[in-house]
Amino acid sequence: MSERDIPIEEERPPEPTGEFPSAEANDSSLKWLSSRARSLTLSEGNLFLLLAIIIGMFSGMAVVCFRITIEWVRLGLLGSALAPPPMRVILAPAGAGLVVAFLVQKLFRAARGSGVNQTKAAVYVFDGYVPFRTVIGKFLTCSLAIGSGQSLGPEDPSLQMGAGIASALGRRLKLSRDKLRLLAPVGAAAGLAAAFNAPISAVLFVIEEVIGTWSASALGAIVLAAVSSAVVMRSFLGGEPMFRVPPYTLAHPAELLAYAVLGVVSGVLSLAFTKIIAYFRPKLRALPEWTYYFQPAAAGLLIGFIGLRFPQSMGTGYPYIDQALHSQYTWEILAVLGFAKILTTSLSFVSGTPGGMFAPVLFIGAMIGGAIGGLEHHFFPQVSASVAPFALVGMGTFFAGFLRVPITSVFMVVETSGSYSIVLPVMISNTIAYLISRKYQDVALFDLLAKQDGLELPSMEEQREQIVLRVEDAMRHPDLPPLQAGDTLARAMEIAETSTVEVLLVRFPTGRWAGIARKDLPAMASAHAPETQLREVLSTARLPVLHPDQRLDDALRFIQGHALLPVVSRAGSRKLEGVISLPDILTAYQKAS
Amino acid sequence: MTSDPESIVTRYVVRRVLLFSLILLALLFVITAALSRTYHAREEGLVTEWSQRGNADLAAGKPALAFVDFRNSLSYGPDNPGVQLHLAEALLADGRFTEARSYLVNLWDRTPGSGEVNLDLAHVAMQTGDMEEAIRYFRGAIFGSWEKDPGLQRRNVRLELCEFLLSHRRTSDAQTEIAGLAADTPSDDGILREQNGRLFLRVGEPAKALAEFEAALKTNPRQSQWLASAGHVAFEDGDFLKAEAYFSKADRENPSDEIHASLMLVRDVLGNDPYLAGLSDEERSRRTRGDFDQGIRRLHECTGIGRSDSAPGQASPDVQLLNKEAQDLEKRVNLFSLDKNPELRNEAMQIVSRIEDATAQACGLGTGLDQALTLIVKRGGGSNP
Secondary structure (H helix, E strand, O other), X not given: OOOOOOOOOOOOOOOOOOOOOOHHHHHHHHHHHHHHHHOOOOOHHHHHHHHHHHHHHHHHHHXXXXXXXHHHHHHHHHOOOOXXXXXXXXXXXXXXXXXXXXXXXXXXXXXXXXXXXXXXXXXXXXXXXXXXXXXXXXXXHHHHHHHOOOOOEOHHHHHHHHHHHHHHHHHHOOOOHHHHHHXXXXXXXXXXXXXXXXXXXXXXXXXXXXXXXXXXXXXXXXXXXXXXXXXXXXXXXXXXXXXXXXXXXOOOOOHHHHHHHHHHHHHHHHHHHHHHHHXXXXXXXXXXXXXXXXXXXXXXXHHHHHHHHOHHHOOOOHHHHHHHHOOXXXXXXXXXXXXXXXXXXXXXXXXXXXXXXXXXXHHHHHHHHHHHHHHHHHHOOOOOOOOHHHHHHHHHHHHHHHHOOHHHHHHHHHHHHOOHHHHHHHHHHHHHHHHHHHHHOOOOHHHHHHHHOOOOOOOHHHHXXXXXXXXXXXXXXXXXXXXXXXXEHHHHHHHHHHOOOOEEEEEOOOOOEEEEEHHHHHHHHHHOOOOOEHHHHOOOOOOOOEOOOOEHHHHHHHHOOOOOEEEEEOOXXXXXXXXXXXXXHHHHHHHHO | OXXXXXXXXXXXXXXXXXXXXXXXXXXXXXXXXXXXXXXXXXXXXXXXXXXXXXXXXXXXXXXXXXXHHHHHHHHHOOOOHHHHHHHHHHHHHOOOHHHHHHXXXXXXXXXXXXXXXXXXXXXXXXXXXXXHHHHHHXXXXXXXXXXXXXXXXHHHHHHHHHHHHHHOOOHHHHHHHHHHHHHHOOOOOHHHXXXXXXXXXXXXXHHHHHHHHXXXXXXXXXXXXXXXXXXXXXXXXXXXXXXXXXXXXXXXXXXXXXXXXHHHHHXXXXXXXXXXXXXXXXHHHHHHHHHHHHHHHHHHHXXXXXXXOOOOOXXXXXHHHHHHHHHHHHHHOOHHHHHHXXXXXXXXXXXXXXXXXXXXXXXXXXXXXHHHHHHXXXXXXXXXX
């Protein structure tokens, strides 16, 4: 599709015929509407933004249906009490596990896993293609699994469903491959925003984990999709923050040390959690394929037994996070619940049960955070005021350590709680957990899972930390001071004769730059008198300029067709900082590698 | 404008798909709306169902079970302030103050003017020993809003605050609260007035207490208990005439040994008090003489002095000295000398006072006329009868 506008064809609307339009009138109205629709003018850019809004609305409603379905399944299988009857606790996840395994193995193979890597694979491997069958599969299997008490969450599947919806729409619209690739993250952000009721975090997560760059072409659409999706979700399920937290104030500066301790503990535990999954997942995948039918059921059975003692460790666990945030558990119970959840989530995830990791990670973080807070409050009551902020910070900290998305983790805590005052402890704690996790686990979880699945997806973390070469790394001092626009052609020839430079740079008073190649000088001399000023000779010539802080990649694009480019100061383009040539750029790349 | 075949096909597809998407969106909207409405209705049903169970358990004195019920209820309606409050109350009843406080503070942030929330927070603060916070929340509850019967609720909170202040010996704060309570009490509510009177008595303000009892009696002048209370306050305040009037009415309305004894005591005081205003010198002398004789009798009865079977030296030296002083004075005390000499009346009553003190220590408090004499000399306090 081209950037050109679709033409307007004006048509008159039909004359009104009465209060209750007849079938003919309806038909003519439809024709008129259809003709109006035909007359819309849309560039591809605008179409893309409109599509982002439509994707957001679709994803928002899909996620609302998804969340409600999970709740209906839970009510049907486990009952309405937070602590369900024992028989249901044991039978529901195991029974549902069997059905889910059958569905995944026979009908929806792509529904396995959390959904984040699958979305990344769609972007980087399959040109933005996510089969719509996967959306249906994800919806059904995850509803059943999460609703039955498997320890998984609805956020990552929502992300994949959003990507699937976007991909399906893009295919229907026969969008270009580039646009299709961009649409998947747009849908992913929409799905996540609705699932989390947190559009900012969703946008940041998709940028941090899926596309890896702040691409201007995608950002507008991603934001629009996330916002429209969140608006739709809120209109159906309410706009309250996900977690209601008591107001937080820093009781004592030393409290920040307590948060640092929380960062250390969460970092270590998130590392352990990653190692457990990284170790057991390939082991179970290596078992004969017939066992895939029973792995989710076996995991469900074990989860049921754990759930008999700790029903909190089943399902998403959101109501219990709320309770932890309201200091309803002692620190001992919180610690036990955190470990129980690590166990149940590991079981669910490594068994191949479809479902997300976000909710369990938040649960574990809240419990560990609450336990640390409770412990510190027990020994140093003057330092920490309440357990609740620790539980809240713990969520973000574990999220940062486990999923390795530090920026998202900070905003997620602020956005899901509606509490901005918590941001300082969150930043301290998250950074520590993230650094510990990075230090002792080279590859982030999602990258690790992709590798286990035989996919070499780009690691956003690695991309973020790649050394970026800049123009200043390759530029050199000019061999000669530049000529001025008022200098004569004779002066230029004189300098050329006394030096070996191939290109003479000429500076104009306006900040414009031009170049004279040594080989062109004889032709110029024959065409103009020696006293002719260079501004007349070079009246139309213009050299692109670079700045020292620009990426070397940019320099490569500009240097095409030029032997030398001036590098000028951002404070004034008349000030020459250096010069750069193609061999200089290549030398810099060689040195860096 | 372009008209190549590929572009025309693309435009056609875009329009068709967009139109189809809009129709699909509308359809999905209807489905989602129906689904969410059904689910919300179910959620509301579950909130009510679990909340009712919680209330029943709380009423049955099972706060732990009620807490679980309310928690279940809250999982379907986390923003329901009523359930949150009940949950906090269940936690309070179960002695889980920290958790209760957390919920209540959250509620308070949203409705700082709620009387119920403030009261519950005051209870938590009472339990955790934070007195100032408790008082602050009690006052928040007094001036807060109440859904049902706000006047009565505020009064009850104030009463509770008074009890709390009294239990922590903050009498002046309690006096302020009781004064506020009295100011807000309707004049025609005798029961509440009488309640105020009792509170005033507890903070040592008998005059205000008597005023409250009298206000109560205006609504029901024949209420024997209120009459007795008014009599006691007047008695304690030294207004024996008023006390006699209230006691005699109370005795008429509802005779009892206690009221009768009080009445007799008041009458003994009134009949033997030489300090009473408006008495003639002759009457004062007569009463002083009578009191003096009773004092001597009491001394002899208590210590055995003067009895034929008593051994000398049985009484303590102080009592013997007192006896000697009394005997010396007895020689000078007669109606004529007392009538002429107010100082002598005073001297006689001083001896009576010392005798009553000494015999109270040796033989216990006197009864009947001796008890009246104790009151008379205490009230006379050094002035001339």
